[in-house]
Amino acid sequence: MIPRRSPIRPATRDGATLTCAGVSVDFGGFRALSDVTATFPAGQVHAVVGQNGAGKTTLSRVMAGLVTPAAGTVQVGDRLLPGGNVSEARRNGVELVHQHFALPPDFTVAECFELFNGEQGTVGAFSRAGLTRRAADLLAGAGAEVAPDAVIGRLPVETLQAVEIARALASCPKVLILDEPTAVLPPPAMRGLFDRLRRLAADGMCVIVVLHKMREVFGVADTACALRAGRLVLEPTPIGELDPATLSRAVVGDVTVEAAGTTPEPATSAPVELEVRELGARSGAHDASAADVSLRIRQGEIVGVAGVEGNGQRSLVEAIVGVTGVRSGSIAIGGTDVSAAPVRERRARGLRVIPFERNVEGVSLSSALWENHAAMDGGRGAFLITPQALKRRCQEALRRWKVSYRSVDQQTGNLSGGNVQKTILAREITDGLRVLVAAHPTRGLDIAAASDVRGALVRAAEAGAAVLVVSADLEEMFEVCHRVLVMLGGRVVATFERPFDAEPVGAAMVGGGGG
Amino acid sequence: MSLRTGIRTTPRLLALGALLSGLVLAGCASTSGQAGQAQDAADGKTVALVTPQKAGDNGPTDNLVAGLDRLKEAGYTTRFVAATDPSSHESTLRSLAQAGTSVIVVSFSEFIQPIKAVAPEFPDTRFVHIYADPYKPTIPNVQTVVFDTRAPSYLAGVLAATVSKTGVIGFVGGTAIPPLYADFHAFEAGAKATRSDISIKSAYVGSFGDPVKGQQIAQTMFNNKVDVILAYAGGSSLGVVRAADQAGAHVIYDNAETPETAGSVIAVASQHYGDTMARNVLTIPAGTWKAGEIVAGLAEDGTFLKPAAQLDSVKQGAAEVRAAFETVEDVKTKIINGAVDVPFNTEAG
């Protein structure tokens, strides 16, 4: 009855040059990209580097047709793409692999392939068996080991990336854009990915990779360009003409980075402020369960937790904060067992948190600044409040943290990411702080803001707090931490002391080391 | 700053002003209301009908509205108000009285308490309460017309039991309310008195305006051997008729006959609401109006059970129905002269 379709698209490996000309993007008054002009020739791997917030993701989305530019054009080969039209971009062979993946959580892998790779504008009837078979072929071709009928929402992050890349390659794109593909990958997998990208480029494809680590850039790219605050500060330049220092300077700009001083060692006699014993806890689908995790942090000590994302860090932090229940083991703050205590009580005992996602767990974007600030001392605060007093307190705190804002009545969502993070610090680092849990405290911040935040962590420790830092940025952790634990599959698999060496830590993160 | 406070305070001021003026005005509400009413009521030629259901039911409400038309012919200014929300009854009556309406007719028992509250406030307005209990003590400007629907229900029981071949008959009520419980018990008594082995099924639609469910209920009954149904479900009764058409069963109907009811409706058990209303209102200009209780029952032809006008279109059993009506007439006479006692039980079950 239903005519069989030809398999998704004829396999060709011819690439095309992608050209951006004068691309600018506005997000409600905020200029995310301004006048970006760059040419990415086919047959090469191009790295786009920049700090978080520099506009890398926006640029990749403009190229893929997901974001409509306020001005400027994108051209593939000799075809001018209409702005903000994903279908047209994909039809012309532009595929984007998203950093956080764009795969509907309740779809199976096979359904995702069909969703992305079926012909547009057709009803497209299929049989379940045919769907599975085609998906299996594509997955095998892409070297991804996953069952076609696996449900997306239950797959681990690493597999999701494999699926996402496989579905992008399934349409044999001329231009493949990957937005920070290394953020979730352990080093060996990263090497595999890079080999793959090199081969695709060798076949003639135009590969554009968004990266932000120098080592990665020089490991994979043929050319590199740099974005800073929405502007292209370095045009695509052959990698041979670059050195890491030049590129770094392009990325960071002329800001003089004040290196946060190495934190002084705490007294060995200092009392243990946070103690986690043989903890078992589970956060959710996207994170491993924490199993048998033990750690002790003394006053004035900063302990880092390293690990590839999804290896139980979230479970650990959520259990300490109290938003996820403790399955086994115990947690004590200041010597008092709080394993069963609600968040409120733990906070009353001096626990403070810089959460993973500041816009989700950290603040309510649609609330006023003062409301977010006042949300903190739940529990101890009296039943009655005086808004004027709270606003004044908020003003003082924000001024102390040099947050730039208009009024404490303004919506938090109007602030930039760095300023939002600072409002969280202003709220959390206050009198009574005894244990500070900081998850990715500098993610998405510019160098200056990141340095401020690191300084705040060190000062908190100096003032006698026990600090737990969860981060993906090893350099940052080596800078501020006294000890670094590595989590893998929910367990602490290694502990490192100063002086730190990146090699064994990296190895431990992927299961290659012991400690 | 100033802009913000301005906008923040304006609604408060507005609200305060509204509240204050409302308070003051409400305080003198009763006095001014009555003054206006006394003057207008002197004309004595306006009549308002207030019913708890909307018109167009082809049943009691339409019947009353038809009565209103007769009053219009008699020179009255008429107004019809469907007050479907019970909590608006009292205010609607008050508004009408304050507007100078000389006669206010209300129908059904929903209005008992509102009348008790409003009527004494407006001694110059006449109230006619159709289908209600007599008030104890009587209110000097209120006339209650008691419609005895139990008797026709009893007769319907007699008819159904006589006509039924299966020995199973049914009762479909609109909502499960006391007057319908009373009708059901009378129906049951009439049937049992006629045929001791009769079995009676009953069900309530839950609404007087859901013919879809009425149809489903009737269909279920017909599937359970019922072959005659007394439908007391207002607008939902139409569904019963539809189901009977399908099943080839018989219905005793509570609304006016229409072409759609031909073929299954064997008899109509209903009330002459409109006529009775018009007659009673017209006693006012005639000077014979009296407060208190007036009975409209079988004897007064206020309520009746009569063969359907379209009985001949019934496929089977028209003759039997006619024959059965001899028994019915017989019982009717006995009820009127007191030989047969119709039970009056408003409890559920």
Next chain:
Amino acid sequence: MRRLLGDGRVAEAVRPIVVVALSLLLAVGVFGLSGYPVAGIVGGAVEGSVGSAAAWTQTLRWAIPLLIIALGVGITFQAGYFNVGAQGQMYAGAIGALAVGLALRDGPAIVVVPLALATGVALGALWALVPGVLRTRLGADEVVTSLMMNFIAVLLLEWICVGPLKNQDGSGQAATTDMLPAAFRISDGSGVSPLMLGICAVLVIAAVALRSRTRMGLEIRIVGRNPVMAEWMGIRSSRVGLLVFGLGGATAGLAGAVEVFGPLGSLRAGFSPQMGFMAVIVALVAALGPVRTLVAALFFGALRAATLYLPVVNDLPLAGLDMLNGMVALWITVSAVPVILARRAARRTQGAATVAAPVEKPVEKEAVGEHG
């Protein structure tokens, strides 16, 4: 909140007024087109709502229950829960209050009335806690469960009126309960009394205080806007959820009790069938602010008074009011008009320049928290 109301306090204050005015115009236009005398309708509406002392009484009479319910509904909405069960909660409160009033009919009013009102409040809260608990503990959708609880309450009320509490006067034909003793009534049939206005004043003040002077109010808003963040702050979203369901139910229950002890004096099957939905609209028109709720309740009270009065002076069918209320609800959350107008203006000035470039929000994955 933001998405619902758009930008700025000015727009926030003006939009509901514009929406209501447009709906009124549209409705009047429809009435005119279908042959009803527009002047008569407008005149009648004014006369019936604010034209006389009696009209004012009517306006207040309908505004009071709307205000009481909408204050509670507004709090529930603020916390992000879409509880549409106010109708059922009102019935539950009315039943509870009346049962106490009748059971203690020989008691002193000063004791019985507060006790009865408290019972109404408690029962309303309990009725609301059923969907509340199911929502916060099991995650069952509160829209469906609270709607179903409405249907159940309607039938429960009917059963109460024809069964256990049935009025036994005369032949017992009316589907109503006994009247409360006159000493217990907090207003006469007009439904307005200083005591009731006092209750309303206290509630408005309490709602203002809860909103801007208590930590609870702050936490309710935070939970409504970001329940995940609230949890990380130590605010238990589920507890706040239960609280707001309880509060919403309590005020609806109080409204039911006040109706019974005020204008009605007894329970009648199916009384005030639109009150719950109307209160939802009032709360939304008022953008959930207590003082604005007062203004909106007065307006919709006036509208109700007007439409009950209209059939008394002309033949406009009641359904016209339902249509009008629906249209207000349909338009009230419209929030993008200013944006669309701005965009059009921008496009016009740009003329046929290069790529049409509407301002677009960043494409972001929505953070789907507990409220899913």
Next chain:
Amino acid sequence: MGDFLVTCLQAATPIWLAALAGMYAQRAGVVHLGLEGLLVSGAFAATATAVGTGSIVLALAAAVAVNLVLSALFWVLTTYFKANVMIVGLGLSLTAAGATGYALVVVFGSEAAIRSPIGLPRPFDGLSGPLAPLGDLSIVTFAAVVLSWFAWWSIRRTRAGLRLSACGSDPFAAKSAGVPVERYRLAALLIGGFLCALAGAELSLAQVQSFSDGISQGRGYLAFAAVLLGGVAPVGVSVASLFFGLAAALGIQSQVDFNDALPPQFVLMAPYVVTIVAISVTALANRRRGRQQTVIMERTL
């Protein structure tokens, strides 16, 4: 038994089609509380046209046309005017109830009901033997069976269905796949309008051949419950709707059989209580399985 099943089907049909409509909408990411309104408007348009023209085809066409317009209005308000989906849905239901009541008066001069001279055809009328009860079913009931299959096929076996589901499951992913999300939502709402038109026609023209004020009596809300109860899946939603039909038929049967034992109000309550219990049980089961709700429900007020 056959008769009983027929009653179940008759009671289920309007809920069933409306629930399929709600399923399509919710799959596309639109929570549809306007089903009740679309049922009423469909029923009214069908009946009014049947009265006016005497043609069943025109009646159905009119119902479909009216509902397509209302569904498009729903879409415009929520998409272009960014109005809250749930409130627009409730508003649509309220407006339809009021407007049909008003139109009854204005057009037909009746406040309560109009009768239609014709009804929906019954394809198996006149069968005898054990299949005879099938004769009581209108063509729409059979259409519902076919449309359920179609819903399953279109959602589970076509790429268009996948795209539609992606719009509800993860709009960003849908957009990345080049799916015009808003257009798919419009399509889903229009399909819903069509299905509700059939459901409304079934309500008014299948058995009773009349339209009365407020004819849907909350069936649209039951349909919405069925959408959630059925897990927003074609088969689940169909089963849930049939379950509601069964509950209604059982309610009637138990009234007929045991009206003495239990006040009728409590029997009438049963479907609502059952709905609450069933919704809670499915929610609990989903939570046990650790599954989040798959459809993004916008709850921001």
